[in-house]
Amino acid sequence: MKKLLLLAFLSSGTLSTQAEAGGVAVRFGPPGVGGGGPNPVAIPPALTDLGLSYVTSKGLSFDASLTALAVARRSRVKGGSYVSLGAGMIFSVSGTGFGPYAGFGYEGGCVSWLGCFSAEFNQGLGFGVGRIISPYGVRVGVIKWF
Amino acid sequence: MSQTPGSTQLLGGSGVAGFFPHSSDHFPSYRLRAFLVLSVLLGSANQLAAAPALGLGLAAIEETDERFRPAFWVEAIFGERWITKLESYGRRQAPVTQTSHLLSFSRQFPLFSTLLGSMGVALAYESTEVQREPDEERPKKSTNTNLGLALGLGWQSKSKVFVRAEWGSAIFPAGTAGILLSTSRKQSLGLGVGWRFK
Numbered sequence: 001m002k003k004l005l006l007l008a009f010l011s012s013g014t015l016s017t018q019a020e021a022g023g024v025a026v027r028f029g030p031p032g033v034g035g036g037g038p039n040p041v042a043i044p045p046a047l048t049d050l051g052l053s054y055v056t057s058k059g060l061s062f063d064a065s066l067t068a069l070a071v072a073r074r075s076r077v078k079g080g081s082y083v084s085l086g087a088g089m090i091f092s093v094s095g096t097g098f099g100p101y102a103g104f105g106y107e108g109g110c111v112s113w114l115g116c117f118s119a120e121f122n123q124g125l126g127f128g129v130g131r132i133i134s135p136y137g138v139r140v141g142v143i144k145w146f
Numbered sequence: 147m148s149q150t151p152g153s154t155q156l157l158g159g160s161g162v163a164g165f166f167p168h169s170s171d172h173f174p175s176y177r178l179r180a181f182l183v184l185s186v187l188l189g190s191a192n193q194l195a196a197a198p199a200l201g202l203g204l205a206a207i208e209e210t211d212e213r214f215r216p217a218f219w220v221e222a223i224f225g226e227r228w229i230t231k232l233e234s235y236g237r238r239q240a241p242v243t244q245t246s247h248l249l250s251f252s253r254q255f256p257l258f259s260t261l262l263g264s265m266g267v268a269l270a271y272e273s274t275e276v277q278r279e280p281d282e283e284r285p286k287k288s289t290n291t292n293l294g295l296a297l298g299l300g301w302q303s304k305s306k307v308f309v310r311a312e313w314g315s316a317i318f319p320a321g322t323a324g325i326l327l328s329t330s331r332k333q334s335l336g337l338g339v340g341w342r343f344k
Binding site: 030032034035036037038039040041073075081083085092094100102104121123125131132133134136138 | 211
């Protein structure tokens, strides 16, 4: 029990360190959730087109969207092109599963008060009971670093 | 907000969707084209001095509908960096025969120590052939081509005879909806073996 408490304490310390600074990304784009292809993005964008990310200063990305709730590590923390790889809960019209989650992104064109342009393609492989689901999303938006 | 058509239609060769015009009447058969591409790959691999490698294997390909189709792939790797890959799959269900080929050219780079990432371009060619009665006027064959982005994650052993596993995707613009960020994707889960020549 003591070991578990110690582990929890150390983990919380790590998380709080990583949460000290980072970036918040808001991106829009149509999710492909296994229905034969994504719809065009709505104008104005609907909540289903929304993707939110919190990226720590260590390059750990916490992503939430219609396709996944996932944590991934980015190959580059800030700016330029990057690849991210992690895992999480994956969602599609066929169900829910747990599995790997990957993304390819680009950041650039920063405006001081607004943030930086951000585009990302991400996909997941969700292993559920008796099926594999594999939604994806191509989204563009902004990321604001703090 | 209407549903975009399925991926086969998204790769449409007519109008805005296709980057290349219809060419079904004048092209040789897909088998001949595949043979030519394979010949070029094999020939190039033997000619280049930049530590070429050849690989082949099986894959499961998904086209945004979460149905995985069996496929085979062959690839040539030059200098551990440049990858030319051909994936082929299809099905025959009388009277329809569908074939698809994905040809990609990618740059490979190290990622997270043992993993590899890759980015490049992908060319898709799809053909649907329907056996019809001789007096039917409807077309017997339609072909679709499209150009997109190839992205991949993979792992490859370092031995002379290597094992390679890859999770790749090719993303294509979806016709007139492209301006609205609608896309089509072909996802591939592949496993195979290869040989380094040096």
